[in-house]
Amino acid sequence: MQQHIEEFSATDVRHTLNEVLRIAGHRRWRFVFSFCLVSAAALAGSLWLPRQYATETVIKREHDPVFSTMVGKAWTHPYTEIKNRMLADLQDENTIAAVLDELNLPEGLERFDNGDLTPAAESRRRRLVHAISTGLSVKSLSSLKDSDVMSISLVMADNRHMEEILAALRDRYIATAKQRTIALLRDVQQFFRGESERCRAELEALEQQILEYELKYPGINPDTADPGRTEQTSLVIERLEIERKLDALRNQRQRLAERLAALTAPAASEAVESAGPLMQPNPRYAEINREINLLLNQITENRTLRGMTDLHPTIVQLQNLVAMRREELARIPREVPISAEAGAAGAQAVAGLVDDLQRQVREADATITAHQARLTAIEDTLARLEKARIQAVEHRQDYVRLRQKAAQTADELQNWEQNIGPIERIFLVEDANRTIHFATVEDVAPVTKPISPSALLVTLACLGIGAAAGVLVVLLSELLDCSFRTIKQLKGTVGVPVIEGIDEILTAAARRRGMLRRWVVLPVATAACIAAMLAAGALAYLSIEQPASYARLRTWPLRLASVGPPEESRRIDDAPQIVPQQDSPLADVGAGL
Amino acid sequence: MGRIAQALKKAQQERAEKIRLGLGTVPPPRSPATAIAQETAAVQTERRENERFSPARRGLRSLIPSMTMRIGPASPAPFPVWDVDPSVVVVRDRGGPVTEQYRSVRTWFLRRSSTAAHPCVAVTSSVAGEGKSVTVANLAAALAEVRHLNILAVDADFRKGTLATLFKIPNSPGLADVLAGRATLEDAIKSTPVSNLAILPAGACLNLNPAELINSTASARVFDEIRERYHFILVDTPPVRQLSDTSVIGALCSGIVLVVRMNSTPSHVVRQAVQGLQANNLNVMGCIASCAGSAGARAGYSLGEAQP
Numbered sequence: 036m037q038q039h040i041e042e043f044s045a046t047d048v049r050h051t052l053n054e055v056l057r058i059a060g061h062r063r064w065r066f067v068f069s070f071c072l073v074s075a076a077a078l079a080g081s082l083w084l085p086r087q088y089a090t091e092t093v094i095k096r097e098h099d100p101v102f103s104t105m106v107g108k109a110w111t112h113p114y115t116e117i118k119n120r121m122l123a124d125l126q127d128e129n130t131i132a133a134v135l136d137e138l139n140l141p142e143g144l145e146r147f148d149n150g151d152l153t154p155a156a157e158s159r160r161r162r163l164v165h166a167i168s169t170g171l172s173v174k175s176l177s178s179l180k181d182s183d184v185m186s187i188s189l190v191m192a193d194n195r196h197m198e199e200i201l202a203a204l205r206d207r208y209i210a211t212a213k214q215r216t217i218a219l220l221r222d223v224q225q226f227f228r229g230e231s232e233r234c235r236a237e238l239e240a241l242e243q244q245i246l247e248y249e250l251k252y253p254g255i256n257p258d259t260a261d262p263g264r265t266e267q268t269s270l271v272i273e274r275l276e277i278e279r280k281l282d283a284l285r286n287q288r289q290r291l292a293e294r295l296a297a298l299t300a301p302a303a304s305e306a307v308e309s310a311g312p313l314m315q316p317n318p319r320y321a322e323i324n325r326e327i328n329l330l331l332n333q334i335t336e337n338r339t340l341r342g343m344t345d346l347h348p349t350i351v352q353l354q355n356l357v358a359m360r361r362e363e364l365a366r367i368p369r370e371v372p373i374s375a376e377a378g379a380a381g382a383q384a385v386a387g388l389v390d391d392l393q394r395q396v397r398e399a400d401a402t403i404t405a406h407q408a409r410l411t412a413i414e415d416t417l418a419r420l421e422k423a424r425i426q427a428v429e430h431r432q433d434y435v436r437l438r439q440k441a442a443q444t445a446d447e448l449q450n451w452e453q454n455i456g457p458i459e460r461i462f463l464v465e466d467a468n469r470t471i472h473f474a475t476v477e478d479v480a481p482v483t484k485p486i487s488p489s490a491l492l493v494t495l496a497c498l499g500i501g502a503a504a505g506v507l508v509v510l511l512s513e514l515l516d517c518s519f520r521t522i523k524q525l526k527g528t529v530g531v532p533v534i535e536g537i538d539e540i541l542t543a544a545a546r547r548r549g550m551l552r553r554w555v556v557l558p559v560a561t562a563a564c565i566a567a568m569l570a571a572g573a574l575a576y577l578s579i580e581q582p583a584s585y586a587r588l589r590t591w592p593l594r595l596a597s598v599g600p601p602e603e604s605r606r607i608d609d610a611p612q613i614v615p616q617q618d619s620p621l622a623d624v625g626a627g628l
Numbered sequence: 629m630g631r632i633a634q635a636l637k638k639a640q641q642e643r644a645e646k647i648r649l650g651l652g653t654v655p656p657p658r659s660p661a662t663a664i665a666q667e668t669a670a671v672q673t674e675r676r677e678n679e680r681f682s683p684a685r686r687g688l689r690s691l692i693p694s695m696t697m698r699i700g701p702a703s704p705a706p707f708p709v710w711d712v713d714p715s716v717v718v719v720r721d722r723g724g725p726v727t728e729q730y731r732s733v734r735t736w737f738l739r740r741s742s743t744a745a746h747p748c749v750a751v752t753s754s755v756a757g758e759g760k761s762v763t764v765a766n767l768a769a770a771l772a773e774v775r776h777l778n779i780l781a782v783d784a785d786f787r788k789g790t791l792a793t794l795f796k797i798p799n800s801p802g803l804a805d806v807l808a809g810r811a812t813l814e815d816a817i818k819s820t821p822v823s824n825l826a827i828l829p830a831g832a833c834l835n836l837n838p839a840e841l842i843n844s845t846a847s848a849r850v851f852d853e854i855r856e857r858y859h860f861i862l863v864d865t866p867p868v869r870q871l872s873d874t875s876v877i878g879a880l881c882s883g884i885v886l887v888v889r890m891n892s893t894p895s896h897v898v899r900q901a902v903q904g905l906q907a908n909n910l911n912v913m914g915c916i917a918s919c920a921g922s923a924g925a926r927a928g929y930s931l932g933e934a935q936p
Contacts, residue, residue: 518891518895519890531913537921538729540726544714
C-alpha cells in the first residue's frame with residue numbers, strides 16, 4: 036500500500052485531475068450533444084422493445100369443515116392435493132386449448148370444410164396455448180391449513196382477450212378442482228379397500244406364525260402362565276420328597292440290616308446272651324428321629340421352594356426345634372432291655388423278628404428301587420422342560436416382534452376399515468356441495484398498461500447509454516486528437532525551445548462569432564437535442580405508462596389527414612390501444628383488424 | 629509632464645510629419661547590443677508606467693487607441709491612430725496580455741540575436757492557418773517599439789501573403805516585383821505609422837513562378853541589401869509541409885521560427901516539419917505556440933474557431 040501511494044504522488048494525482056477537468060471542459064459540448072442524441076435514439080428505440088402485459092384474478096379456496104372431518108380428524112389430503120396441483124391444472128395445455136375453443140381464439144382461424152383447423156391455424160393455436168401456459172402463474176396471498184387466497188396471473192405480449200382467457204381459465208379450474216375432489220375420493224376409497232385387504236392378509240400370516248411359535252415353544256408367551264413351569268415345580272417338589280424318602284428308607288434299611296445282622300450273627304447271639312438281657316429299640320428314640328427328619332425336610336423345602344435363607348424366622352425356628360430334638364435324642368438310650376419273661380419267647384420272637392426284618396429289608400429295597408426309578412424319570416422330565424424353556428427364551432424376542440407387528444397391522448387394518456365407511460357418506464355430502472369452496476375475491480382486472488419494461492428502468496438505461504456514448508465520444512475524440520494540448524507537451528515533443536505561448540487573439544469579429552456560437556448556436560442546438568431527447572422520452576413513457584394516449588398520439592397525423600365523418604375519426608380514437616408485437620400469436624389478428 | 633515628455637512628444641510629431649511627407653530616411657543601423665540596452669531601458673520604463681495605471685484604466689486605454697499616448701519621461705513613442713487589422717494586437721491593444729506575450733518573444737529574440745549582426749528570422753509553420761502572418765505582424769510591431777531598431781517585416785509568401793492586408797497597405801509593389809525587376813526595393817518597402825517599422829509586401833508574381841523567384845540570385849541580393857538597411861528582419865514564409873520555399877528562404881535567413889497552433893496542428897506534422905528543416909541544415913531557433921491559452925479559458929469558443 037505504501038508502495039502504491041509512492042507510485043502515485045500528489046503531483047500525478049493533481050495532474051490527472053487537471054487533465055480530467057481540462058478534457059471535461061474542452062469536450063463538454065461533444066458530451067452534451069452525444070448524450071442527448073444517443074439518449075434520444077435509445078429512448079426512441081425503446082418503443083420497439085417487446086411489452087409484457089399482465090392481468091390477475093384473486094380467488095379464495097376454502098375447505099369445508101364437514102368434508103374435512105368426515106374421514107378423520109382434519110383430513111386435508113384432497114385439499115392439499117388440489118392445492119399442489121393448481122398450477123399444473125391451470126397450465127394444462129389441453130385445458131387451455133379447450134378454453135380457446137370455447138372463446139374461439141385466436142380470431143380468424145382458417146378451417147377446412149369439415150371444421151378442422153388448417154395446419155397454419157393449428158400452429159397459431161399452439162403458439163397461443165404455449166404463450167398462455169408459460170404466462171400463467173399462481174401466487175399465494177394467504178395460506179392457512181384449510182383456506183387459501185390465491186392470485187392467478189397471466190402475462191402475455193398481447194393484451195387483447197387476456198381478461199376473457201383468464202376468467203375462462205379460472206372458471207374451468209374451479210370446475211376441474213371439484214371433479215378432482217370426487218375422483219380423488221374414489222381413488223382414496225379404492226386405496227383404503229386395497230390397504231384393508233393387504234393388512235388383513237398380513238395379519239393372518241402373522242397370527243399363524245405366532246401360533247406356530249406358541250406350539251413349538253410352550254411358555255414363549257410372556258403374558259400367559261407357563262405350563263411347563265408348574266410341572267417343573269411339582270416335579271422338583273416330588274424329587275425332593277422322593278430324595279427325602281430315599282434317605283429315610285436307606286436309613287431304615289440300614290438299621291434293619293444292622294438289626295438283622297445282629298440277630299442272625301452267632302457271635303452276636305452269644306454276645307447277646309453273655310451281655311445280658313436282650314435289648315430292643317427305644318420307640319422314643321425312633322420317634323424323635325422321625326421328628327428330626329421331618330423338620331429337616333421342612334427346612335430343605337423352605338429353602339428350595341420358598342427361597343428362604345438361614346436367617347428367615349421360620350428356618351431359625353425349625354433349626355431350633357431340630358437342635359432341641361437332637362439334645363433330647365442324645366439324652367435317651369437307643370435301646371431298652373426286654374423283660375425276662377419275654378426271654379423265652381424271645382427266641383421265637385427273634386426268629387420272627389428276623390423274618391420280619393428280612394421282609395422289611397426286602398420291602399425297603401423294593402421301595403428304594405421304585406423311588407430311584409421315579410427319581411430318574413423326574414430328572415429326565417426336568418431336563419426336557421429346562422431345554423424347552425431355554426428355547427422359548429431364545430425365541431421370545433422374535434415372538435414379541437411378531438406380536439407387535441401383528442398389533443400394528445391390526446391397528447392399521449382397523450384404521451383403514453374405519454375410513455372406508457365414511458367415504459361413502461362423503462359422496463352423499465358431495466351432492467350437497469359440501470366439499471371445497473371457491474370464491475372469486477377479485478375479478479379479472481382490465482389490462483391498461485404493460486408491466487414490462489419499466490418506464491423508470493427504460494429511462495435510466497437510455498440515459499445511461501447516452502452518458503456512456505458521450506463519455507465514449509469524448510474519450511475517442513481525446514484519444515484521436517494528436518494535437519498539442521500544453522506547451523509542456525510541445526516542448527517535450529518538438530525538440531526545439533518553445534519561445535512563448537501566445538494566447539488566442541480575440542478580435543471583435545471573432546468575439547462576436549464566439550458570442551454568437553456560445554449564446555445562440557450552441558444553446559439552440561443543445562435545446563434542440565434536449566427537446567429531441569425529451570420528446571423521445573415522453574413517447575417512451577407514454578407507450579409504457581399510458582398506451583392509449585400513445586396510440587392516440589400515433590394516429591394523430593392520420594386524424595389530421597383524415598377527411599371522413601366525425602364517427603370515423605372517433606373510431607380511430609378508440610382504435611387498438613396497443614400495437615401488437617411482431618412475434619405475438621395474435622399479430623396477424625391485429626392486422627386483420 | 630516634464631520637459632522630457634514635451635521633447636519626446638515633439639520628436640514624435642516631427643517623425644510623423646516626415647513620414648507623411650515621404651521624407652523618412654532610414655537611420656544608420658546600430659549594433660544589436662546597443663539596441664538591447666536601449667530596449668531593456670524602454671521595457672523597464674514601460675513596466676514602471678504600467679504599474680502606475682490601474683487595470684481598469686489600462687483596459688479603457690486599450691479600447692481607445694487615441695488615448696494610448698504614453699505619458700512620462702521614458703515612455704516609448706505612442707502609435708498614432710492607424711487602421712490595422714484587429715489581429716495586430718500590439719498596435720491595437722498595447723496593454724493587453726497578448727501584446728505582453730509578443731514583447732516576451734521580442735526580448736527572447738533580442739537576447740538571442742545580441743551577437744548576430746542584423747538578424748533575419750524566417751517565421752513559418754507546418755500547415756497553413758497557424759498564425760504566421762499575425763505573428764510576424766505583431767512581433768514586428770513589438771520589435772519596433774524599441775526605438776533605436778529599424779524593423780522590416782517581409783512577406784515572402786507569394787501565394788497567400790496577408791501581411792499587407794494585416795497592415796492595410798497595398799500588396800504591390802512588393803518583394804516579387806523587386807525580384808522580378810519591376811520595382812526597386814525603395815518602392816516596395818512601405819513605411820508604417822509605427823516608428824522604425826517597414827513592410828515589404830509580397831507583391832504580385834503575375835506569370836512568374838514563385839519558386840523560381842525565390843530561388844533566383846536576386847533574392848539573395850535583396851536579402852543582403854535589406855540586412856544592411858535594417859536591424860531586424862522578419863520574413864513571413866509559406867508553410868513547410870506544403871511548399872519548399874521555406875527551405876530556400878530559411879537559407880537566406882539566420883534562423884527559423886516555427887509557429888505551432890495549439891489544439892489544432894497534429895504533433896507528428898510539427899515533428900516532420902522540424903525534422904525537414906533540420907535536415908536542410910537550417911537553424912530552427914524555436915517555436916511559438918499560438919492559441920496557447922485558449923483551450924482552458926475559452927474551450928467552447930475553440931470549437932471550430934476561425935483563424936485570427
